[in-house]
Amino acid sequence: MSVAKFVAANGREAMRQVREAMGPDAVVLSNRTVEGGVEIVAMRDTDLGSVSATAQVYVPPAPVVEPAAIGDLRGELQSMRAMIERQLAGISPAAGAAHGVAASDPLRESLFEWLVGAGFSGQLARTLLARLPLGYDRPAAMTWIRTELASKVPVLGDEDSLFAQGGVLALIGPTGVGKTTTTAKLAARFVLRHGADKLALLTTDSFRIGAHEQLRIYGDILGVPVHAVKDAADLRFALAAMKDKHLVIIDTVGMSQRDRSLSEQIAMLAGVPAPVQRVLLLNGASHGDTLNEVVHAYRHDAAPESGGIDGCIISKLDEATHLGSVLDVVIRHRLPVFYASTGQRVPEHLELANSTALVERAFLTPRRGSVFADADAARRRQAATDDVVQSKGGADDVLRSLTDSADALGQCVAEINSAGLGFDLARSLWQQRGAGAPALRAMAQQVREAVCRDANRLCDQYVLALATMLQVNVPGRRAPQPMQHTLWLADRDGTPLAATVTATGRAGQPIGEADAEAANLRAAMSAARKVVNLLEAVPSAATLARWQQAGERWVANARKTARVISAGAAWKLDALADTLTFHAVDEATVGERDAVRWLASADVRVPESPVRGKGAPEGGIGACLVVARLVDRATGELLDTRYLLCDPVLAQDAAQVARWAPWTNTADARLRTLRHAADHFAQDAEAGHAAGAALAALQLGLSVLRLEHAPTATAPAFLARLAGRTARQGAPVAGTVLNEGMGRMLALLDVLENYPGRGAAAPAAGINPNADAMGVLQ
Known part of the structure; x- marks a missing residue:
């Protein structure tokens, strides 16, 4: 058997030697980095047959429960990634030379772009990545970077230490950075802790029209004297x-860092006999170079002998798109951050600085892409485009996506599982959907047990049932068949608990297995x-009698013109x-308005037939009328009125009945x-397995409804990206889009967990044939 080892400076040269010695069809057995280059062990393809004849048949290991399976998958993908890195090491050696991040290390390359995209300088990014421990995958590396950055951002930590020493606190900084508003916020925070009689405000801003007047208004509100x-x-x-x-807090006049008068202002503060704490305001929305220049000017350039800055406040965080820039400057100059300002409201929009929260905000701030890209990143992208070999094709994209795909998928699965959806x-x-009838009954039992656990955990006294008829296409029938869809909700907050779909037919017809399972679930519930x-309307007397016999209750919406019988007379509800x-009884929100819910109730009878005139017919259905009015807390305006009829037993729970009623608005x-x-989910069911697919589909739909309810x-x-849609920031994702994304995630999990190399060593050469499927995650 001819097996040989080849060592060369890079993977391309080693492969050339393999092809020359063993032909173009040689089989690569291993590929690793060694001292002096790359080592490849290969054998002739003609010898592969003898190896195959004596090899033992591989028996796959038992399936691993998620999300541990995702962790194993990530490790395997990282091995594949490392192998491809070694193969491509010699293709574009010059691409990363200019920026100090190895072109053959896609992980550090992508992390560099991630840092620069958040606003951090290329210099800081390179310094961090040079210290990144070996062996980290992307999530671990990102966590390490966040922790390192947070440890380098100095913060005040304790507001009492700032206020306790007293003296003079001067807010300095360029024009328009928010000094006057921040002065008012600090004053409000001090007054809440120590009282108004221990504080005074000064302003040196005689240039800006109305500056003193604005601060005086704040002072009048707080009961604090203000002087100019x-x-x-x-x-x-x-x-x-x-x-x-x-x-004493001083609101100084705003001056550009290039204003020649800046030194005079710094000198004026230095000439005060009392100790002065100088706090520089930095605009979080400014460019990093501008911020760097501001710190230099106020700390050193203006008046070196009397300069100095004791700390800073980051303003306009709500306007910042690249918050990393101001954090980079803070780290570079070792400038303690006292507070962070997130808006104009006094004093709510001023937060004590927290280094971890600031770093997290820098990476979570939404960005739509910048046309003012970092020059270093732009040069790197151009170098990569110019130097890459065309035959490389999409290998680099696959290389970048391997670990990221598994990480993103694993994060999504873990997040969904931990949320209890x-x-x-x-x-x-879903994985058992093709099993036979005995397995199907066991699956249904699993569902019932899970529903009972959730009901005991999420419900106080009741479980709510919403039902409607929807037309369903049934194989073998020309016309769609009406099917009753029922959704079960928790009485505490409306969390979806279970779902059933049952056929509706004439009485006496044989009941199907799905109907039997739905009946069993209802009994368990x-x-x-x-x-x-x-309900949307009061049901028939026969339906109410059936529910009463089963011990069930009811709540129905009613129109204000509906008639009921009260005290022997017919009344319209209004x-x-x-x-x-x-x-x-409680508070609520209507749109964006704070409201108070007012409640009234009365015992009534619902007539079995329409009432004409004022006569009160005998008989009827006993009920409780609940009237809920929502009134604007501030203005007293009536915002909404809802009329409800319910089982008389629920009269003692009228306030809860009123809270349930709006949930019917989203029922359809x-x-x-x-x-x-x-x-x-059931469209791909194989013949004979429709029942199992339908059960799995309902449970997947229930998971989507829970995700809609509590995103x-x-x-x-x-999931929206998987479905090929773009989710707008802060906007809810439609249930149908979540269904499609969930379906693609299931398919992707199946593909990734069953790719040919799973459970064995990563292949020595070539690219995973499932890489295109993974690329959809990007």
């Missing part, structure tokens, strides 16, 4: 007159909590409501999302 000074003598006189104050159960059902049916006494959208999930930090946007 013109020069150094005036300042010394004012401070002498305020020597009984514990703290039921995805782990849904995925298990009833055993865990009392069932309350939420007229009857005007005779009732209302009580404030939720149930249509559920219908879409049933169609989307996690990143999963909705990730």
Whole structure:
């Protein structure tokens, strides 16, 4: 058997030697980096047959439960990535020379762009990446970088230490950076802690129209005296007159870092007999070079003998697109950060600086892409474009995506599982969807047990049922068939608990297996909590009788013109409501307005037939009328009125009934999302396995509804990208889009967990054939 080892300066040269010695069809057995270059072990393809004849058949290991499987997958992809790096090491050696990040190290290359994209300088990025420990994958490297940056950002830590020493606090900085507003915010924070009698405010800003007036208004609100000074003598006189104050805050005139008068202002503060803390305001939305120049000017250039800065406040964080720039300057100059300003409101939009939070904000700030790209990054991209060999094709993109894809996918799966959305159960059902009838019954039992656990965990007294009829295309039938879709909600906050789809037919027809399972789930739900049916209209007497026999309750919306019987007379609901006494029960939000919910209730009868005139017919259905009014807290304006009829037993829970009612507003959208999930996930079911696919599809749809109800930090946007959609910042992602993204994630998990090299050593040569599937994650 001819097996040989080849060592060369790079992978391309080693492969050339292999082809010359063993022909173009040689089989590469190993590929690794050694001292002096790259080592490849290869054999002739003609000898492969003898090896194959004596090799043992591989038996795959038992499946691993997620998300541990994603961790294994990430490790395997990293091995593949390392192998491809070695192969491509010699293709473009000059691409990264100019910026100090190895072109053959895509991880550091992508981290460099990530840092520069957040606003950090190329110099700081290179310094960090040079110290990055070996063996880290991308998430671990990002965590390490965040921790390192946070440790380098000095912060105040304790507000009491700033206020306790008292004396004079001067806010300095360029024009328009927010000194006056910040002065008011600091004053408000001090007054809340120590009282207004221990504080005074001064302003040296005689240039800006209305500057003194603006600060005086704030002072009047806080009960703090405000004085304006013109020069150094005036300042010394004012401070002498305020020597009984514990703290004096000075709002200085804004000056450009290039203004020749800046040195005079610094000297004026230096000439004060009392100790002065100089706090520089830095605009978080400014370019890094501008900020660097500002710090130099105020600390050194203006008046070297009397300069100095004790700390800084970062302003305009709400306007910043590259917050890394100001953090870079803070780290570079070792400048303590006292506060961070996030808006104009006094004093709410001033936060005590937290280094970890600032670093996180720098990377989480949404950016739409910049036409003013960092020059260093632009040069790197141009060098990579010019130097790359055309035959390389898409290998570099695959190389970049390997670890990132597994990381993003693993993060999404872990985030969804930790949020308690039921995805782990849904995925298990999806994997078993082709099993036979006994396995299907076991799957249904799993669902019932999970539903009971969730009901006991998330419900106080009741479980709510929302139902509607939707037309469903059924194989073998020309016309769509009406199917009853039921969604079960927790009474505490409306979390979706379970979903069922049942056929509706004439009485006496044989019940299907799906209908039987739905009945079993309803029975299990009833055993865990009392069932309350939420309805858009009062149902028939027969339906109410059936529910009453089963121990279930009901709540129905009603129009204000509907008639009920009260005290022997027929009343329209709005007229009857005007005779009732209302009580404030809780607070609510209507749009963006704060409101108070007022409630009234009365025992009534709902007539079984329409009432004409004022006569009150005998009989009818006993009910409780609940009238809920939402009133604007500030203006007293009536924002909304809702009329509800419910089971008399629920009269004692009228306030809770009023909170449930708005959930019916989203019922149609939720149930249509559920219908879409049933169609989307079950469309690939093989013949004979429709029941298992339908059960799995409902559980996946339920996971999507839970994600809609309580969105996690990143999963909705990730699933939207998988579905080929762009999620707008802060906007909810539609349920149908989440269904499509979930379907692609399931397919991607199946592909990644079953690629040919899984469980074995990474292949020595070539690119994973599933790489294109992974590329969709980018």
